[in-house]
Amino acid sequence: MLQSAAKNLREAIASSKQTCDRSALWDGGAISCSLLSSGYRFAEGVMPHAAPGAFRGLKSRTTLFQATRYAYKERVNRMPLFVAVDRNSWSAAEYFAAVLHDNHAARMVGELTGGAGCGFTNGGIHTQLSHSGAAVTMPDCVRLRADGSNEVAGITPDVLVPRDSPFQRAAKLARALATMSRR
Numbered sequence: 001m002l003q004s005a006a007k008n009l010r011e012a013i014a015s016s017k018q019t020c021d022r023s024a025l026w027d028g029g030a031i032s033c034s035l036l037s038s039g040y041r042f043a044e045g046v047m048p049h050a051a052p053g054a055f056r057g058l059k060s061r062t063t064l065f066q067a068t069r070y071a072y073k074e075r076v077n078r079m080p081l082f083v084a085v086d087r088n089s090w091s092a093a094e095y096f097a098a099v100l101h102d103n104h105a106a107r108m109v110g111e112l113t114g115g116a117g118c119g120f121t122n123g124g125i126h127t128q129l130s131h132s133g134a135a136v137t138m139p140d141c142v143r144l145r146a147d148g149s150n151e152v153a154g155i156t157p158d159v160l161v162p163r164d165s166p167f168q169r170a171a172k173l174a175r176a177l178a179t180m181s182r183r
Contacts, residue, residue, distance in 0.1 A: 005064050048102070052073055081106040082109050085108050086110045098143070114154065115153055123140075139152075
């Protein structure tokens, strides 16, 4: 398992060092290279999953699998877990929902999330546009989901509950949860 993770990291590092001329993007053109190294990292780390207590004592354990920062037990409670999300679920809330959803630990109920993705981990990339001179801040990271999609696309819930009044939403959510818990 560790050898596979080390291989993934070596390949990701090599891929990140490849140059990519992006200037054509500013003129509406396409680029001939990928800016994204896929298949090497997951939102949880280098590995999509690790058993509780895995990599105990390794300094790199949280890079391998983020959840190893915490003491946890799998399947302690077999009751279904539902997470309510909507268009206002961003940032850490979206990341939390993605990790649970990707690991089949919870079912999502609600609306498509906001789609913030990884966003601005280090304040973003400050850039000045050459034609207009406008100063913009661009995202400085991408967080890939287990299926290879980018978290910036949002998380589609298992049960869609469209946006209504707070009362209508609560009633629909209660019905959805009751239906899902009977399965």
